[in-house]
Amino acid sequence: xxxxxxxxxxxxxxxxxxxxxxxxxxxxxxxxxxxxxxxxxxxxxxxxxxxxxxxxxxxxxxxxxxxxxxxxxxxxxxxxxxxxxxxxxxxxxxxxxxxxxxxxxxxxxxxxxxxxxxxxxxxxxxxxxxxxxxxxxxxxxxxxxxxxxxxxxxxxxxxxxxxxxxxxxxxxxxxxxxxxxxxxxxxxxxxxxxxxxxxxxxxxxxxxxxxxxxxxxxxxxxxxxxxxxxxxxxxxxxxxxxxxxxxx
Amino acid sequence: xxxxxxxxxxxxxxxxxxxxxxxxxxxxxxxxxxxxxxxxxxxxxxxxxxxxxxxxxxxxxxxxxxxxxxxxxxxxxxxxxxxxxxxxxxxxxxxxxxxxxxxxxxxxxxxxxxxxxxxxxxxxxxxxxxxxxxxxxxxxxxxxxxxxxxxxxxxxxxxxxxxxxxxxxxxxxxxxxxxxxxxxxxxxxxxxxxxxxxxxxxxxxxxxxxxxxxxxxxxxxxxxxxxxxxxxxxxxxxxxxxxxxxxx
DNA sequence: TCGATTATGATTATTTTTGAACAAATAAAA
DNA sequence: TTTTATTTGTTCAAAAATAATCATAATCGA
Numbered sequence: 001x002x003x004x005x006x007x008x009x010x011x012x013x014x015x016x017x018x019x020x021x022x023x024x025x026x027x028x029x030x031x032x033x034x035x036x037x038x039x040x041x042x043x044x045x046x047x048x049x050x051x052x053x054x055x056x057x058x059x060x061x062x063x064x065x066x067x068x069x070x071x072x073x074x075x076x077x078x079x080x081x082x083x084x085x086x087x088x089x090x091x092x093x094x095x096x097x098x099x100x101x102x103x104x105x106x107x108x109x110x111x112x113x114x115x116x117x118x119x120x121x122x123x124x125x126x127x128x129x130x131x132x133x134x135x136x137x138x139x140x141x142x143x144x145x146x147x148x149x150x151x152x153x154x155x156x157x158x159x160x161x162x163x164x165x166x167x168x169x170x171x172x173x174x175x176x177x178x179x180x181x182x183x184x185x186x187x188x189x190x191x192x193x194x195x196x197x198x199x200x201x202x203x204x205x206x207x208x209x210x211x212x213x214x215x216x217x218x219x220x221x222x223x224x225x226x227x228x229x230x231x232x233x234x235x236x237x238x239x240x241x242x243x244x245x246x247x248x
Numbered sequence: 249x250x251x252x253x254x255x256x257x258x259x260x261x262x263x264x265x266x267x268x269x270x271x272x273x274x275x276x277x278x279x280x281x282x283x284x285x286x287x288x289x290x291x292x293x294x295x296x297x298x299x300x301x302x303x304x305x306x307x308x309x310x311x312x313x314x315x316x317x318x319x320x321x322x323x324x325x326x327x328x329x330x331x332x333x334x335x336x337x338x339x340x341x342x343x344x345x346x347x348x349x350x351x352x353x354x355x356x357x358x359x360x361x362x363x364x365x366x367x368x369x370x371x372x373x374x375x376x377x378x379x380x381x382x383x384x385x386x387x388x389x390x391x392x393x394x395x396x397x398x399x400x401x402x403x404x405x406x407x408x409x410x411x412x413x414x415x416x417x418x419x420x421x422x423x424x425x426x427x428x429x430x431x432x433x434x435x436x437x438x439x440x441x442x443x444x445x446x447x448x449x450x451x452x453x454x455x456x457x458x459x460x461x462x463x464x465x466x467x468x469x470x471x472x473x474x475x476x477x478x479x480x481x482x483x484x485x486x487x488x489x490x491x492x493x494x495x496x
Numbered sequence: 497t498c499g500a501t502t503a504t505g506a507t508t509a510t511t512t513t514t515g516a517a518c519a520a521a522t523a524a525a526a
Numbered sequence: 527t528t529t530t531a532t533t534t535g536t537t538c539a540a541a542a543a544t545a546a547t548c549a550t551a552a553t554c555g556a
Contacts, residue, residue, distance in 0.1 A: 002300045002302055002303065002513090003301070004298065004305055005267060005305070022533085032515050032516085033515095033533090034514080034516080034534095035513085037534075038514085045332075045336075046332060046335070046357070047335070047358060047360060047362060048361075054523095059361045123371070123374060123375070123386075127371070130393055130396065136393070137390050138371075138391050139388045140385075140388020140402075140406045141385065141386065142383070143378070143385060143386050145378055145384070154409065158406070161402070270543085279504080280504070280506085281505095282544090285543085286503090286504085301542080301543060498555105498556090499555095499556095500554085500555090501552105501553080502552080502553070502554090503550105503551080503552070503553085504549105504550080504551075505548105505550080506548085506549080507548080508545105508547080509544100509547095510545070510546085511542105512541105512542080513540105513542070513543085514539100514541075515538105515541095516540100517537085517539105519536085520534080520535075520536095522533070523530105523531085524529100524530080524532085525530070526528080526529070
């Protein structure tokens with residue numbers, strides 16, 4: 001039983017129990033207390049735990065509040081249909097913006113073999129496309145852990161330097177009154193994408209149509225096309241407003 | 249029973265058991281302990297396992313994106329020592345640059361619980377730190393799939409907008425003649441990091457000391473400190489040149 | 497075949513790890 | 527508050543593992 005092995009065991013125990021006791025560990029691993037103490041001290045020096053009198057505590061009780069994977073896994077069938085249609089709009093040579101929405105994320109799988117440039121603020125998108133034919137441009141700036149994406153002033157300025165042929169965006173809601181977002185940062189980024197692309201596509205599953213939440217940040221005229229699986233009556237209104245509606 | 253054959257057996261055993269013991273292997277393969285040690289050391293140098301006292305463990309149970317793993321797994325012990333020392337230089341409140349080298353990447357595990365800002369062009373670093381206490385800033389620009397990092401003109405401009413208290417960088421080689429890089433893009437980024445940080449640390453395992461390869465891009469005066477496990481005579485020269493040398 | 501290189505093993509010195517003893521510091525109890 | 531028990535840091539010593547050195551055996555190319 002060497003240090004590396006003990007370290008693993010201690011950290012695992014710490015992860016499940018939240019705290020550990022020196023006597024307890026010493027007995028369990030059949031090592032002396034002083035050795036246990038040395039192990040804990042070393043782990044504490046590496047910032048892997050908090051040292052307490054007689055034991056140690058987990059250093060980082062904060063949990064990830066927002067699970068991108070789970071969100072992306074919701075409504076998969078509808079989203080995939082939407083994304084397949086979106087991918088059909090993309091041709092080799094395109095330069096496209098992709099935002100950090102969970103629907104847009106699922107577009108990745110359909111464009112891996114296209115010879116295009118993707119400009120994005122979403123780290124999952126980068127991860128998904130990094131070993132594909134797609135050439136990537138990452139938007140810089142402050143990273144928002146909850147959305148796993150880059151947001152903020154610098155990000156907006158970064159976007160403003162580029163021009164894309166198409167932008168594929170998500171929103172939190174779209175109604176006859178306009179587009180809605182969950183945060184100002186998201187709204188800013190979405191607007192920047194739309195402003196710098198020739199054609200702006202909105203990807204929305206049915207749950208977003210007619211929904212109004214938190215912040216109205218733009219009118220319907222911001223987008224050029226809407227790809228959705230909804231059959232809502234709102235779609236007719238959107239068409240009348242000049243939006244190209246692609247139903248899947 | 250030659251080395252290749254033993255290597256296969258050891259790795260297979262390691263894969264099933266997770267760890268191996270020198271005495272045990274020596275007995276099983278009917279070779280001396282010293283030979284066993286030599287085998288394990290050689291495998292460790294290739295990054296195929298993690299050497300411990302009395303045996304070895306499977307390399308890095310923590311998941312690292314894709315092909316990055318191979319490079320990052322080489323010389324793990326030395327790199328970890330270097331990074332532990334590097335982490336010791338960082339205090340809460342620091343704003344630090346981290347580049348896309350494999351050594352610098354291993355610094356992540358030691359800084360997850362520090363309250364600092366990290367500005368980086370390395371996507372693996374972002375991945376590793378995204379659910380930590382560290383607040384992240386991603387450098388924007390064109391993504392280089394091979395290095396899994398952002399490079400180029402826009403990236404350099406992005407860096408120029410920020411000032412960090414410390415920069416932790418890798419190079420491809422350092423000799424009495426200066427610093428060497430594998431590509432112009434890498435060199436540019438490294439220089440930009442150094443130029444915009446108060447104190448510049450170079451993280452180099454022994455294989456980089458005295459090595460001159462491809463492109464000399466800067467003199468020794470670019471860096472303020474060198475953290476290394478090397479014992480090369482060059483270190484004295486570096487010290488005379490005004491570099492703070494931290495030996496681990 | 498010879499000589500040279502490489503792999504292996506034995507021996508010894510060095511380093512690392514571990515545990516014990518005891519004084520100092522800290523938390524808990526009276 | 528003072529007292530008591532526990533925890534911790536320090537120093538030292540023993541044991542284990544390792545590195546270094548040298549000698550021997552195996553392998554290979556000419």
